Amino acid sequence: MPSSKSISVDVDGVTYTDDVEPRLLLVQYLRERLGKTGTLIGCDTTNCGACTVHLDGVSVKSCTMFAVQADGHQVTTIEGLAQDGKLAPMQEAFHQCHALQCGFCTPGMIMQSTSLLKENPHPTETEIREGLEGNLCRCTGYQNIVAAVKSVADGVEYGDSGVSVAESLVDGNAETAGVS
């Protein structure tokens, strides 16, 4: 019987030590062991990007990595982006640009968009679209997603809205319904 392995992983700033089966996928570890269900499983076949997280600061698909491979590494999920209750700029931009329809792809889109701007702070629209080629939005709501990423790259400040993480969850639809 295969033996479990002890791993120690920093996830969203907290170090977790756990025994895991080698076959446990990183996304399962995040969702089922740590309860971080903000990271979603979409296709489970490395295509859709819904499970995108950052490993040591770069985007990876957490359905295509074993939790044991993350031993000793730093993982950031969508739940680790907001600081002190304030949305990160990319989250704020997605909120303000209404860059979502059903919202299923959103955590992965935000994680990949954040990684993209780290590597290329001023992408063209084409570079944004190519940078998001590993993330599928089956509502086909790409237009506003690209606009949101572009707005962050252009330095658009949404600070005045003062939307907190909790408020954005409650008021998101009401706020954006007025944007046309």
Next chain:
Amino acid sequence: MIPSAFDYAAPATVEEALGLLSKAAADGNDVKVLAGGQSLIPVMKLRMADPSLVVDLGRIGGLSGVTDNGNSLVIGAMTPHHVMATDPLVAQHLPLLQQAAATVADPQVRHRGTFGGALVHADPAGDMPAPVLATGATFVLAGPGGERRVDAADFFQGYFTTAVEEGEILTSIEVPKYTGWGSHYEKFTRVAQQWSIVAVAALVRVEGGGIAEARIGLTNMASTPLRATGVEAALAGAPLTVEAITAACSHAGEGTEPASDLNGDAGYRKHLAQVLATRAVLAAVGL
């Protein structure tokens, strides 16, 4: 989807990894070597592979990175595609590999997936084998008997099959520099992040207003990557004209045995090879 259960080992050195491989063979265990995992893990999740032991090379130092070795670049087998697509040495001396690496899958997969892993996986539709074949690279393998070097022409042996024997590990690839050569990788897909339906890798040396030498690799035109030798012969000495290049590239389907599938039948792929070869060579020479 959850893979079958397996034992996992993450050796710290190549020697330790080789020891694990030979012990597994002696014990009759089915072992898989894990590099970036962007092909192996999906295959294990689909249970098309269910090894009893996975040996992860991810903790071995010194297997990743690009170093200048005079007339060649030595590329560590664990170098991620993302590094291949952004490394300044690769950009300067092997822009063909830089361009091909940037077309692999998507950014997340390029962060994890590795140059050596893709070459050993040897998917006929994979983007790295044909450009590497065109460069005439040398593969450096570590095994129980020491180091072994294999020419690119002998490395790819069949569908998902290479010269890497059981118990061996690809450690690096030595790729001759093509500084100053024109190059282009022309990939045809229907949708983003797709495997190549067909792709053509072109390396072209222009001298005195004509083509002096060309090396052309074909992706997904057989069970292995191929050199388009008919095109290469026809291009040697050809003038720099659209007509001459188009005529030379009409040989691109010769000697190929492409598969027929939902993306296109063999005849369609042979036609694509000619069209894409023409585009690749024209782009390589700046026409």
